[in-house]
Amino acid sequence: MTSNFISFIHRDRIVEIKNPDPNETLLNYIRTKLKKTGTKEGCAEGGCGACTVVLGELKNNDINYKAINSCITLLPTLEGKQLILIEDLISKDGGLHPVQEAMVKCHGSQCGFCTPGFVMALFSMFKKYSNFKDDIIKDSIAGNLCRCTGYKPIIKAAKSLQNQNKIDHFSKNLKNIIKLLKKIDNKSIEIYKNEKKYFAPRYVQELKKIIKKNINTNFLSGGTDLSLNITKERKDINSIVYMNSISELNYIKNNNKYIEIGASTPLVDLEHYIQKYYPDFTKILKRYGSPQIRNVGTVAGNIATASPIGDCLPLLLSLNAQVILQDAKKTKVLFLDSFFINYRKTKINKGQFIHSIRIPLFEKNTFKAYKVSKRFDDDISSICAAFNLEIINNKIESVRIAYGGMAETPKRAIFCEKVLLKSSINEDIVNKAKEALEKDFKPISDMRASGLYRMEVAKNLLEKCCVEIKEKKTISIYV
Ligand SMILES: Cc1cc2nc3c(=O)[nH]c(=O)nc-3n(C[C@H](O)[C@H](O)[C@H](O)COP(=O)(O)OP(=O)(O)OC[C@H]3O[C@@H](n4cnc5c(N)ncnc54)[C@H](O)[C@@H]3O)c2cc1C
Numbered sequence: 001m002t003s004n005f006i007s008f009i010h011r012d013r014i015v016e017i018k019n020p021d022p023n024e025t026l027l028n029y030i031r032t033k034l035k036k037t038g039t040k041e042g043c044a045e046g047g048c049g050a051c052t053v054v055l056g057e058l059k060n061n062d063i064n065y066k067a068i069n070s071c072i073t074l075l076p077t078l079e080g081k082q083l084i085l086i087e088d089l090i091s092k093d094g095g096l097h098p099v100q101e102a103m104v105k106c107h108g109s110q111c112g113f114c115t116p117g118f119v120m121a122l123f124s125m126f127k128k129y130s131n132f133k134d135d136i137i138k139d140s141i142a143g144n145l146c147r148c149t150g151y152k153p154i155i156k157a158a159k160s161l162q163n164q165n166k167i168d169h170f171s172k173n174l175k176n177i178i179k180l181l182k183k184i185d186n187k188s189i190e191i192y193k194n195e196k197k198y199f200a201p202r203y204v205q206e207l208k209k210i211i212k213k214n215i216n217t218n219f220l221s222g223g224t225d226l227s228l229n230i231t232k233e234r235k236d237i238n239s240i241v242y243m244n245s246i247s248e249l250n251y252i253k254n255n256n257k258y259i260e261i262g263a264s265t266p267l268v269d270l271e272h273y274i275q276k277y278y279p280d281f282t283k284i285l286k287r288y289g290s291p292q293i294r295n296v297g298t299v300a301g302n303i304a305t306a307s308p309i310g311d312c313l314p315l316l317l318s319l320n321a322q323v324i325l326q327d328a329k330k331t332k333v334l335f336l337d338s339f340f341i342n343y344r345k346t347k348i349n350k351g352q353f354i355h356s357i358r359i360p361l362f363e364k365n366t367f368k369a370y371k372v373s374k375r376f377d378d379d380i381s382s383i384c385a386a387f388n389l390e391i392i393n394n395k396i397e398s399v400r401i402a403y404g405g406m407a408e409t410p411k412r413a414i415f416c417e418k419v420l421l422k423s424s425i426n427e428d429i430v431n432k433a434k435e436a437l438e439k440d441f442k443p444i445s446d447m448r449a450s451g452l453y454r455m456e457v458a459k460n461l462l463e464k465c466c467v468e469i470k471e472k473k474t475i476s477i478y479v
């Protein structure tokens with residue numbers, strides 16, 4: 001069934017919007033149409049958290065609560081979800097939610113501009129976790145900025161939730177909301193409005209039919225890159241196909257040779273899944289944007305964006321990942337090695353979409369990855385490096401090294417790899433491998449880092465990796 005209206009749950013009832021503007025942001029809708037002005041606009045690019053709202057999504061007969069940035073979420077993507085705003089946290093009898101009470105008691109708010117965003121980020125933590133350890137609290141608010149209260153009272157408020165009763169009015173009403181979500185859970189969307197088109201297919205076959213007729217359409221996954229064309233560049237996107245409505249593409253499979261990730265799988269799911277196989281992959285994903293970004297953003301979007309500082313890309317290159325591309329008729333499998341052509345240019349042709357990504361499992365190898373950025377949380381890399389080595393009897397039998405932020409595309413360090421291959425790790429070899437990086441890369445200077453700094457850090461990360469392997473320990477300035 002295809003509809004030109006979207007349905008979602010807000011305050012215990014199904015809301016329908018006929019022919020919404022495909023380019024309208026959720027934040028705009030909340031503030032100007034719903035007239036709920038608790039949700040604020042700060043940066044309009046996903047970086048400050050002032051616009052944080054929570055979406056409830058049906059999962060295994062339960063609701064998965066996700067904090068998202070409403071400023072970069074397009075309104076039609078609300079289809080089939082529950083929208084929870086700061087105003088909705090107060091119960092019907094006027095009582096504050098435990099998260100709001102904690103913020104009041106711990107003096108977690110001063111001017112108040114950031115407060116609704118923090119409360120919503122903590123509300124999603126409250127619903128998702130049973131234990132609020134320090135790392136969970138810090139991660140939950142990594143996407144929220146406060147410029148006057150400071151973070152300590154907010155963290156104190158979050159910690160105090162540990163002793164709170166977890167039953168809130170959302171848990172009491174859970175069955176009713178699940179019933180309502182199930183009622184609206186099964187339609188594809190097709191909207192034509194003001195010369196703009198928006199499609200949200202439910203199945204890959206449907207997607208292929210849409211592509212056939214709309215070869216120049218833009219694929220929208222998490223929108224954490226694409227939507228900024230609207231909010232920052234002030235451009236229109238005239239044709240959109242929403243990929244994250246296709247649950248068939250939301251999966252992670254493992255056949256003991258490789259992990260396969262469907263294109264619409266959010267980064268947050270990969271972050272948890274891959275920890276067992278490549279802990280450093282998870283370590284990098286934990287510093288990837290914020291929970292608001294990772295709750296919707298995808299590896300497929302990261303690959304298609306092809307930014308030289310896309311964080312997954314050097315990791316995937318060093319792990320020899322493959323991209324599965326499809327169009328209306330064919331499937332093509334490409335190694336990521338040959339995928340990036342130029343600055344933000346890839347081998348994806350018109351009408352092709354990323355179906356999935358395969359990450360080989362190197363059981364015997366050592367995999368290490370490092371991200372260096374100006375700010376620890378919610379910041380794009382200045383440099384990102386990934387090392388995948390097989391070492392037998394102290395000899396490097398295979399090696400794949402890749403860097404982000406060192407060239408116009410994410411790139412392997414081929415000369416450096418050649419020096420290391422079939423050698424043992426010793427000071428002389430490490431110094432030669434560091435020198436070889438100068439043949440591999442001529443990094444540019446920009447606002448994130450100078451070329452000189454980039455080269456120095458790239459060499460130091462290589463040395464750090466080798467020392468860590470040799471001394472069998474992690475060297476870190478973070479505790
Ligand atoms: C506040 C903020 C912080 C960020 N932090 C980081 C960070 O730390 N590290 C980092 O690497 N990036 C970061 N980003 C960038 C962004 O999150 C990534 O590029 C993200 O992976 C994009 O994924 P997405 O699903 O949101 O893609 P979208 O924005 O939906 O799409 C991005 C591009 O990919 C195309 N595309 C999407 N899905 C497909 C598909 N299945 N097939 C073909 N093409 C497709 C789209 O058409 C578009 O051109 C950040 C962005 C923001 C706003």
Ligand code: FES
Nearest residue numbers: 042043044049071
């Ligand atoms: S307004 Fe800053 S993250 Fe949305």
Ligand code: FES
Nearest residue numbers: 110111112146147
């Ligand atoms: S309370 Fe003023 S910005 Fe946080």
